Amino acid sequence: MKFTRNHYFLIGILLILFGIQFRLVDSFVLNERCTKALDRVMRNTPVASNDPFSSFVMQVHPNPTKRVRPPRWIGAAMVVSGIVISLHSFSLRRH
Template identity: 50%
Template sequence: MEFDRNRYFMIGMLLFMLGIQFRMVESFVLNETSTRALAKFAQDTQIAAQDLGTNIYLAAHPSPKKSVEPPHWFGWALLTAGGVISLHALALPKQNS
């Protein structure tokens, strides 16, 4: 698949909009399934354990939820990359049909 002008522009706009989202949001709260998957990936045995004691404890108490705070610069990086890619798409020659 060849990347033409439209695909570059679409990728640039998606990155730009993701950058806007990351600039407007302070933090993300993951649900229980995502928190467990992240804990297994990070090798955190306290939350990732699936033994009987953990299951009984989680049945009686609220489920663990992880809050993710993206770095401040990440939104700016996505905005910049999206803008550069979108402008590059406008500089590319039009596709011959």
């Protein structure tokens, strides 16, 4: 499959939208299935901590979950690369 102008534009727009989402969201909480899969892959991160708040949450919601906090620069990098790819799509020939 050959990438056309529309494909590059779509990829750029998606990167911009994902980058904005990463900039606006502080953290993501994974469900139990994703937490177990991530634990099998990483094998060195604890699933739950022993602080009082976590023990209270475990009583209310007993399934182990992992909180992922992406760095702030990832969102900015995605937005900038999406802008560059979208602008590049305008320089390509029309199909």
